[in-house]
Amino acid sequence: MSKEKVWKLLVLVAIPIIVALLPTPAGLPPIAWLLFGLYLAAIVGLVLKPYSEPVILLATIAATAIVIGLYGAKDVKAAEVLKGYSSGTTWLVFAAFTLSAAFVITGLGKRIAYILIGKLGGTTLGLGYVTAILDLVIAPATPSNTARAGGIVFPIINSVAVALGSDPETSPRKAGHYLMVNVYMVTKTTSYMFLTAMAPNALALAMMSDILHIQLSWTGWALAAALPGLLMLVLTPFIIYKMYPPELKKVDNKKIAAAGLAELGPMTLREKMLAGVFVLALLGWIFAKSLGIDESSVAIGVMALSLILGIVTWDDVLKNKGGWNTLIWYGGIIGMSGVLTKAGFFKWLAEVLGETLNFGDHSMMAFFAIMFISVAIRYLFASGGAYVAAMVPVFATVGVVSGAPAMLLALGLLFSNAYGGALTHYGGAAAPIVFGAGYNDIRSWWIIGGVIAFLSLLVHMTIGVGWWEMLISMGII
Amino acid sequence: MSKEKVWKLLVLVAIPIIVALLPTPAGLPPIAWLLFGLYLAAIVGLVLKPYSEPVILLATIAATAIVIGLYGAKDVKAAEVLKGYSSGTTWLVFAAFTLSAAFVITGLGKRIAYILIGKLGGTTLGLGYVTAILDLVIAPATPSNTARAGGIVFPIINSVAVALGSDPETSPRKAGHYLMVNVYMVTKTTSYMFLTAMAPNALALAMMSDILHIQLSWTGWALAAALPGLLMLVLTPFIIYKMYPPELKKVDNKKIAAAGLAELGPMTLREKMLAGVFVLALLGWIFAKSLGIDESSVAIGVMALSLILGIVTWDDVLKNKGGWNTLIWYGGIIGMSGVLTKAGFFKWLAEVLGETLNFGDHSMMAFFAIMFISVAIRYLFASGGAYVAAMVPVFATVGVVSGAPAMLLALGLLFSNAYGGALTHYGGAAAPIVFGAGYNDIRSWWIIGGVIAFLSLLVHMTIGVGWWEMLISMGII
Numbered sequence: 046m047s048k049e050k051v052w053k054l055l056v057l058v059a060i061p062i063i064v065a066l067l068p069t070p071a072g073l074p075p076i077a078w079l080l081f082g083l084y085l086a087a088i089v090g091l092v093l094k095p096y097s098e099p100v101i102l103l104a105t106i107a108a109t110a111i112v113i114g115l116y117g118a119k120d121v122k123a124a125e126v127l128k129g130y131s132s133g134t135t136w137l138v139f140a141a142f143t144l145s146a147a148f149v150i151t152g153l154g155k156r157i158a159y160i161l162i163g164k165l166g167g168t169t170l171g172l173g174y175v176t177a178i179l180d181l182v183i184a185p186a187t188p189s190n191t192a193r194a195g196g197i198v199f200p201i202i203n204s205v206a207v208a209l210g211s212d213p214e215t216s217p218r219k220a221g222h223y224l225m226v227n228v229y230m231v232t233k234t235t236s237y238m239f240l241t242a243m244a245p246n247a248l249a250l251a252m253m254s255d256i257l258h259i260q261l262s263w264t265g266w267a268l269a270a271a272l273p274g275l276l277m278l279v280l281t282p283f284i285i286y287k288m289y290p291p292e293l294k295k296v297d298n299k300k301i302a303a304a305g306l307a308e309l310g311p312m313t314l315r316e317k318m319l320a321g322v323f324v325l326a327l328l329g330w331i332f333a334k335s336l337g338i339d340e341s342s343v344a345i346g347v348m349a350l351s352l353i354l355g356i357v358t359w360d361d362v363l364k365n366k367g368g369w370n371t372l373i374w375y376g377g378i379i380g381m382s383g384v385l386t387k388a389g390f391f392k393w394l395a396e397v398l399g400e401t402l403n404f405g406d407h408s409m410m411a412f413f414a415i416m417f418i419s420v421a422i423r424y425l426f427a428s429g430g431a432y433v434a435a436m437v438p439v440f441a442t443v444g445v446v447s448g449a450p451a452m453l454l455a456l457g458l459l460f461s462n463a464y465g466g467a468l469t470h471y472g473g474a475a476a477p478i479v480f481g482a483g484y485n486d487i488r489s490w491w492i493i494g495g496v497i498a499f500l501s502l503l504v505h506m507t508i509g510v511g512w513w514e515m516l517i518s519m520g521i522i
Numbered sequence: 523m524s525k526e527k528v529w530k531l532l533v534l535v536a537i538p539i540i541v542a543l544l545p546t547p548a549g550l551p552p553i554a555w556l557l558f559g560l561y562l563a564a565i566v567g568l569v570l571k572p573y574s575e576p577v578i579l580l581a582t583i584a585a586t587a588i589v590i591g592l593y594g595a596k597d598v599k600a601a602e603v604l605k606g607y608s609s610g611t612t613w614l615v616f617a618a619f620t621l622s623a624a625f626v627i628t629g630l631g632k633r634i635a636y637i638l639i640g641k642l643g644g645t646t647l648g649l650g651y652v653t654a655i656l657d658l659v660i661a662p663a664t665p666s667n668t669a670r671a672g673g674i675v676f677p678i679i680n681s682v683a684v685a686l687g688s689d690p691e692t693s694p695r696k697a698g699h700y701l702m703v704n705v706y707m708v709t710k711t712t713s714y715m716f717l718t719a720m721a722p723n724a725l726a727l728a729m730m731s732d733i734l735h736i737q738l739s740w741t742g743w744a745l746a747a748a749l750p751g752l753l754m755l756v757l758t759p760f761i762i763y764k765m766y767p768p769e770l771k772k773v774d775n776k777k778i779a780a781a782g783l784a785e786l787g788p789m790t791l792r793e794k795m796l797a798g799v800f801v802l803a804l805l806g807w808i809f810a811k812s813l814g815i816d817e818s819s820v821a822i823g824v825m826a827l828s829l830i831l832g833i834v835t836w837d838d839v840l841k842n843k844g845g846w847n848t849l850i851w852y853g854g855i856i857g858m859s860g861v862l863t864k865a866g867f868f869k870w871l872a873e874v875l876g877e878t879l880n881f882g883d884h885s886m887m888a889f890f891a892i893m894f895i896s897v898a899i900r901y902l903f904a905s906g907g908a909y910v911a912a913m914v915p916v917f918a919t920v921g922v923v924s925g926a927p928a929m930l931l932a933l934g935l936l937f938s939n940a941y942g943g944a945l946t947h948y949g950g951a952a953a954p955i956v957f958g959a960g961y962n963d964i965r966s967w968w969i970i971g972g973v974i975a976f977l978s979l980l981v982h983m984t985i986g987v988g989w990w991e992m993l994i995s996m997g998i999i
Contacts, residue, residue: 107823346584
């Protein structure tokens with residue numbers, strides 16, 4: 046083990062021990078205090094990352110079950126820490142990961158990209174919009190940002206940049222600088238447009254539902270996000286184009302598209318079946334709730350169908366490490382959050398905050414303040430999942446205390462979870478991949494990211510809030 | 523898709539449809555009848571295997587959740603079909619799979635083997651006992667028969683056979699025929715000696731507990747199995763030796779051991795740590811219940827510790843396909859069995875069987891009959907897991923109806939689940955590997971398997987039953 050790993054490990058082991066040695070705050074059940082120490086260690090572990098996320102969570106789960114067992118707690122049972130693994134959230138994300146992989150494996154993602162390039166990519170600005178449309182089209186069934194932006198959109202737009210003669214070293218500003226940063230910025234918008242467009246979405250919703258007592262269907266989510274999301278998708282490629290205009294304006298898109306499509310050959314049966322399964326998934330998610338079916342059942346059904354039809358093989362699923370990692374660590378953190386809730390931690394936290402903080406009649410001001418902090422704090426987080434685990438319960442609890450409208454708060458936080466990641470070149474899973482292409486420098490990335498993230502916040506807090514209040518008053522969400 | 527796959531798939535799709543079209547039996551809730559059709563399709567799917575087990579179960583789960591949702595059942599909820607994934611059983615097996623892999627990856631399994639060969643392998647019969655002891659020593663933490671018998675014991679004993687000049691084609695009877703079939707037959711005994719010695723053990727226990735209302739700890743299991751198990755381990759290498767005496771009697775074991783150990787080099791830190799973790803796991807499982815801790819928490823803790831110490835890496839776990847397969851399909855079948863129980867199916871089945879079958883005062887005769895059938899029926903099953911899913915609930919239900927003592931019935935069935943697999947060259951996961959070495963013919967394998975399996979049954983029904991009754995009367999199990 047490296048020295049760095051050893052001290053990180055010592056920090057993580059020390060956290061629950063120190064918390065346990067401190068006196069239990071008044072009004073909090075002792076077991077909840079012990080569990081809080083373990084949860085805190087898990088979050089710090091997700092940030093320090095001495096091991097990958099699943100290892101951190103497996104260790105936390107085991108420690109939690111053993112602590113509950115030894116302590117002999119009555120309100121919460123050891124076996125409950127495993128409950129996250131039977132959570133629909135975990136399975137929704139895991140199953141949709143298979144669909145993400147299917148777009149890469151079958152080549153359907155590539156085909157859609159080249160068709161769009163051929164139709165709309167006659168200028169560099171047009172290519173920016175091609176990126177936005179491509180990302181939006183496949184977003185509903187690709188919760189893996191790594192698979193969508195990193196695995197489908199990035200390689201194609203990157204090869205387009207190269208084909209346009211833009212070199213990361215000698216001529217980044219010719220086209221690559223613009224195209225690459227745009228890939229990331231638009232995916233930070235599409236990611237909040239569907240429950241299934243980014244893995245941490247479902248995680249955040251599950252954690253928020255417990256505390257805010259809200260219910261949001263797949264369709265409700267998509268409707269609420271549609272107006273601010275589409276607006277930002279229209280604005281983003283244009284704003285970046287104006288801020289850092291690429292030197293090259295015109296593109297011989299027909300040649301690029303023809304070459305790309307020729308390489309793919311005629312559309313395969315698997316691609317056609319995937320297109321069908323994709324439509325089925327969309328219809329399923331849109332109509333699931335009204336038929337009494339869970340969104341996760343639709344996702345598992347669609348996954349099973351893809352396997353039965355041979356669109357992907359079980360071996361493809363076994364090799365899809367991102368899916369398994371997510372299954373293990375999401376299930377773990379949802380289970381941890383569940384036992385903490387059951388032990389009465391968040392109830393106590395709300396009481397304490399209620400006595401300490403006094404927002405008076407300024408609940409809307411509190412809402413805006415929480416939203417601003419939820420974005421700004423993302424400079425500190427290198428992972429959307431870690432941010433969700435650490436901050437979502439806190440923001441939701443503060444929101445409850447402040448008296449801010451629960452559904453507005455939920456939607457605001459659910460969406461800022463995605464666009465907040467636009468700020469930095471490490472803010473989301475796809476960022477290091479896109480940044481790693483070498484066309485972009487940190488300074489211009491952060492400037493663009495700051496503009497896009499805070500503009501998104503402004504749009505959401507004005508047009509967004511108005512739109513959501515309308516949907517709520519109409520009983521749609 | 524091949525033609526064979528298509529007709530198998532059609533059969534599987536037809537089963538729940540035909541069941542649904544048939545009138546619901548009197549006294550059974552309609553939803554339970556629909557779910558039974560799906561469960562039946564899953565079991566037939568596990569036997570026909572048009573796809574691997576996880577695919578069958580994922581499809582079944584999705585169909586079940588959708589059927590429950592569309593039907594609007596009140597007693598059972600769609601989300602409950604996922605409950606198997608938060609079952610301690612599933613996680614116990616999954617976590618212990620990592621330990622199995624660790625014995626292979628670190629080389630500790632090999633080292634123990636060569637040490638035993640050096641000490642006790644001076645004759646072919648001695649090598650038979652080396653195999654038994656080696657398999658017994660690592661059995662408590664290697665629930666993967668493929669990893670233990672197929673991945674550790676088999677390669678070493680196979681290379682010993684080759685080193686002794688026994689060739690599968692020209693001289694199988696010199697040593698290889700005896701050594702190979704013995705590898706499989708002893709593992710069919712060690713597999714029932716610990717809850718954690720074979721994956722389907724925990725599955726069978728979980729399914730049986732629901733129906734027979736029994737509780738059995740890791741320690742209770744090990745104690746109950748110890749007497750018949752050790753006796754069979756003493757008998758097996760000797761009986762096979764007498765039935766098919768190898769031509770070679772003496773072995774230059776010192777040379778083989780020295781060469782093997784030289785190749786391994788000095789014991790590594792990882793091997794030492796694994797030995798420590800293994801002892802910790804044993805202590806944990808022995809004392810878990812008395813400390814109020816679940817056996818599954820011990821298993822997850824030990825897995826996490828192995829990862830933290832770097833004995834295995836998370837990448838090793840990701841690559842361990844057997845573990846993921848088991849996680850998905852065990853969790854699925856446990857969830858299916860759970861919703862079927864909740865919907866009232868097994869209660870109804872017991873009532874119907876109670877009216878139909880009349881054992882009078884012959885409950886012990888019924889017990890023996892069930893036990894005999896539980897072994898004989900294994901000629902039909904190529905997978906211990908499929909046998910458990912299909913037959914354990916039925917045998918347990920018939921047992922309840924017959925009035926046979928619940929704990930005797932449970933122990934009898936839990937153990938016959940392993941030794942019943944001795945019968946054929948496809949009876950367990952390790953069988954095709956060992957048989958595939960080419961030293962054995964089907965005829966002699968089936969003769970030896972028949973002798974070992976039915977002798978085990980005889981031992982269990984005489985000495986075993988006496989031993990279990992003693993343990994029960996002393997309040998130990």
